[in-house]
Amino acid sequence: MVIYPDYYCNKVTDITLELLEKNQIKGILLDVDNTLIDFDRNLVEGAKEWIDKIKQNGIRCMILSNSNKQDKVKAVATELDLPYIYFATKPLKRGFRKAKEQMGLQGENMAVVGDQIFTDIVGANRNKMFSILVNPLAKKDIWVTKWKRPLEEMIVKSYVKKQKKKEE
Numbered sequence: 635m636v637i638y639p640d641y642y643c644n645k646v647t648d649i650t651l652e653l654l655e656k657n658q659i660k661g662i663l664l665d666v667d668n669t670l671i672d673f674d675r676n677l678v679e680g681a682k683e684w685i686d687k688i689k690q691n692g693i694r695c696m697i698l699s700n701s702n703k704q705d706k707v708k709a710v711a712t713e714l715d716l717p718y719i720y721f722a723t724k725p726l727k728r729g730f731r732k733a734k735e736q737m738g739l740q741g742e743n744m745a746v747v748g749d750q751i752f753t754d755i756v757g758a759n760r761n762k763m764f765s766i767l768v769n770p771l772a773k774k775d776i777w778v779t780k781w782k783r784p785l786e787e788m789i790v791k792s793y794v795k796k797q798k799k800k801e802e
């Protein structure tokens with residue numbers, strides 16, 4: 635289903651090379667707010683090392699953020715040495731298409747990592763990319779996100795339940 639992620643974990647650095655290789659991923663699109671940085675703009679611990687390891691294994695990474703604050707997105711991109719697209723209007727196809735062109739990859743060889751179902755996950759699924767949901771880093775959120783969170787939590791719970799049933 636379009637609202638369910640292909641994979642769910644706590645944070646971005648939990649994503650393993652094995653998972654990416656098993657799913658033929660050659661490029662990753664990373665969300666910024668609550669995925670790479672928290673509300674106070676602190677990078678998630680180990681982000682740089684994680685990205686370097688991914689890149690050393692021939693998997694490309696790029697930032698795809700809905701934020702319209704270019705200075706913020708650019709600061710993260712510079713720190714992690716990544717190309718970036720800001721104001722990406724996820725889940726619309728525009729930003730995903732641009733990222734695909736810049737990476738020169740097919741959607742099926744790309745993964746999207748983000749903390750929001752209605753932007754990151756729905757966008758990834760609609761573009762036939764491998765969708766990875768992470769828990770949001772910060773609880774302090776802007777009000778629009780806050781309004782969506784209870785619904786997202788419900789979806790995540792039902793997804794986890796389903797996965798458990800599958801494993802039984």
Ligand SMILES: [Mg+2]
Pocket residue numbers: 665666667668669748749750
């Ligand atoms: Mg986010």
